[in-house]
Amino acid sequence: MGAGGTTRQKMLVGGVELLRERGPAGVTIDAVLARTRTPRGSVYHHFPGGRQQIVGEALEMSGSAISAIIQESAQDGPASAFAHLIAFWKKLLRENDFEAGCPVVAVAIAGSAQDDHRDRAREIIGGWLGTIADSLVRTGATPARARTLATLVVSSVEGAVVLCRTTRSTAPLDDVAGELRHLFADLDRRPAE
Amino acid sequence: MGAGGTTRQKMLVGGVELLRERGPAGVTIDAVLARTRTPRGSVYHHFPGGRQQIVGEALEMSGSAISAIIQESAQDGPASAFAHLIAFWKKLLRENDFEAGCPVVAVAIAGSAQDDHRDRAREIIGGWLGTIADSLVRTGATPARARTLATLVVSSVEGAVVLCRTTRSTAPLDDVAGELRHLFADLDRRPAE
Numbered sequence A, B: 001m002g003a004g005g006t007t008r009q010k011m012l013v014g015g016v017e018l019l020r021e022r023g024p025a026g027v028t029i030d031a032v033l034a035r036t037r038t039p040r041g042s043v044y045h046h047f048p049g050g051r052q053q054i055v056g057e058a059l060e061m062s063g064s065a066i067s068a069i070i071q072e073s074a075q076d077g078p079a080s081a082f083a084h085l086i087a088f089w090k091k092l093l094r095e096n097d098f099e100a101g102c103p104v105v106a107v108a109i110a111g112s113a114q115d116d117h118r119d120r121a122r123e124i125i126g127g128w129l130g131t132i133a134d135s136l137v138r139t140g141a142t143p144a145r146a147r148t149l150a151t152l153v154v155s156s157v158e159g160a161v162v163l164c165r166t167t168r169s170t171a172p173l174d175d176v177a178g179e180l181r182h183l184f185a186d187l188d189r190r191p192a193e
Helices: A002-022 A029-036 A041-046 A050-075 A083-095 A103-108 A118-138 A143-167 A171-189 B002-022 B029-036 B041-046 B050-075 B083-095 B103-108 B118-138 B143-167 B171-189
Strands: none
Touching (some): A002 A029, A029 A041, A029 A050, A050 A083, A050 A118, A083 A143, A118 A143, A118 B143, A143 A171, A143 B118, A143 B143, A171 B143, A171 B171, B002 B029, B002 B050, B002 B103, B050 B103, B050 B118, B118 B143, B143 B171
């Protein structure tokens, strides 16, 4: 049970890595086995649903992790400009040598041949937008403005992750973080309309 | 030559579409032939370099188109908040039923198995950032601030395109456009630091 748990966990982490680097189409049984150096028999023992089960569980695992970081970031209030979220992405990009992006986005925009978990990924991203908008309403923004600002935060951070991969540097995330700090400092000084 | 030009052009447009929907790995000879209903013999007649030549030319074609729109948008000045670029993406997303993203980003973040044109894609994105930053400097921003604002514009628009695909709606682009308008209107009132 202990060793089984370890193999299962290792395969799931491999699934998350493949999802980040290649999207759901890249999470094949062969790729998971090659990356995690596990015997072929382990797959259907631990994941009787095959690769779709691995994609689904990898999505839940990585989605929950990012949701928790966004919740933590949102609790700090807008003045922190989602510093935890920015720091999380910078660390992850450095660790994977700028080869990996957001696993939840990868599932959400997958083509129709890979759409088993697309609705769930969209739901997770909707949750991120809701968490951020709620935190902005608590600090005085109208619900309408909070919603557009939440969209700006998620869009600019996700877009900056792509630019970081493009430039192989964390500078785009720093640039976006700086601009978000400006914006939220202004909102603090002047109540959001 | 006339008909040949037409077949060649049709195959290239098919290549751009596949690039947008599936990234460079999805631009296979079979996929281009299936989509454009052209005979197999046409491929090596028009593209002796095979699929890598199609990817390369599709990247140049779509990259130039987006670069031209960004230049047009930048000429209108920051108060327009890159309205042409936003309108271009909204139209494209509606036309392709939210199934397609940015072809240049798709090449720029492709895995190492698909990296033949990655440097060129990164160069094109660097050009977009430069065009936007230059236009902001012309309207009074310092070069440093112009650079971080350009990163925010490209990040938030690229990220919003992803959220549009996720929500199957153009609302995220409208939300980001609204926030960029706020931001640039403020810069007009108070000189950018």
